[in-house]
Amino acid sequence: MAVPNLPSMDTLQKSGVRRVSAGSSIAQAALGCTRNLVADFLAGTMSEMFDASADYDAVNQLFATTAHD
Amino acid sequence: MSSQIFRNLHHGPGLLLLPNAWDAITARVIESLGAKAIATTSAGLAWSRGYPDGNALPEDLLIAATRDIARVIRVPLTVDIEGGYSDDPGAVAPRKSPPSEITMRIRVPTCSSTRARMFAFVALHAEKRPRRKSYAGPRSTVQQVVTVCLCPVFHPPTRWRQSLRRLRRCPSILWPFRICRRWIRCKRAAFDA
Numbered sequence: 001m002a003v004p005n006l007p008s009m010d011t012l013q014k015s016g017v018r019r020v021s022a023g024s025s026i027a028q029a030a031l032g033c034t035r036n037l038v039a040d041f042l043a044g045t046m047s048e049m050f051d052a053s054a055d056y057d058a059v060n061q062l063f064a065t066t067a068h069d
Numbered sequence: 070m071s072s073q074i075f076r077n078l079h080h081g082p083g084l085l086l087l088p089n090a091w092d093a094i095t096a097r098v099i100e101s102l103g104a105k106a107i108a109t110t111s112a113g114l115a116w117s118r119g120y121p122d123g124n125a126l127p128e129d130l131l132i133a134a135t136r137d138i139a140r141v142i143r144v145p146l147t148v149d150i151e152g153g154y155s156d157d158p159g160a161v162a163p164r165k166s167p168p169s170e171i172t173m174r175i176r177v178p179t180c181s182s183t184r185a186r187m188f189a190f191v192a193l194h195a196e197k198r199p200r201r202k203s204y205a206g207p208r209s210t211v212q213q214v215v216t217v218c219l220c221p222v223f224h225p226p227t228r229w230r231q232s233l234r235r236l237r238r239c240p241s242i243l244w245p246f247r248i249c250r251r252w253i254r255c256k257r258a259a260f261d262a
Binding site: 013019 | 078080085093095111112113116122141
């Protein structure tokens with residue numbers, strides 16, 4: 001699992017490691033971003049709200065082709 | 070078979086990089102970026118359902134969340150089900166779109182250490198745990214990973230005592246992350262089996 005100060009991917013692979021996961025770090029980054037944007041919004045600021053936005057149509061399209069149920 | 074595809078991914082030229090999703094949309098985003106396989110984050114998944122990480126998420130909610138994810142992706146999925154078991158082997162696996170692998174983690178906290186952070190992992194063969202195999206369903210690989218964290222206790226003492234008892238029955242244990250060759254061999258054996 002990826003943690004701070006993890007050896008390089010190259011070192012890991014040479015040690016025989018086969019896979020690396022990001023663990024909860026992506027979720028935590030998303031929550032950190034959420035927290036910051038909400039705090040700004042509640043303080044009356046929206047200056048960064050649209051900076052790193054995922055395009056609405058692009059996201060919606062991700063489910064347009066998931067037809068296997 | 071998805072689980073075989075997933076196992077084969079471990080034998081490619083580079084490391085298998087597993088981004089971690091916690092719901093259907095994050096899984097689809099990850100897949101759309103070209104990930105060869107997707108893992109869940111037990112913490113993210115539990116939080117998204119309103120539970121803390123650490124074996125608090127009810128099993129039915131975990132299964133429902135797994136179904137949500139498995140339904141919308143085509144790449145292999147490995148699901149961290151923490152310490153989950155089923156006393157009813159036939160009851161709970163998401164049979165329609167079972168994940169390729171289910172990883173069960175048992176966190177065993179010990180006293181904190183000021184030395185380098187170390188983690189211990191033990192990989193056990195699915196064949197040694199028929200009950201977990203039943204949980205996963207016939208098309209999934211089950212790997213049990215025991216994580217020993219040298220960090221302040223964050224689980225109730227009863228839980229980690231159970232984990233310690235389980236740990237003592239494990240055939241091989243990795244201690245420091247840097248001295249991990251035995252673990253690597255054990256892991257290799259688990260995937261090559």
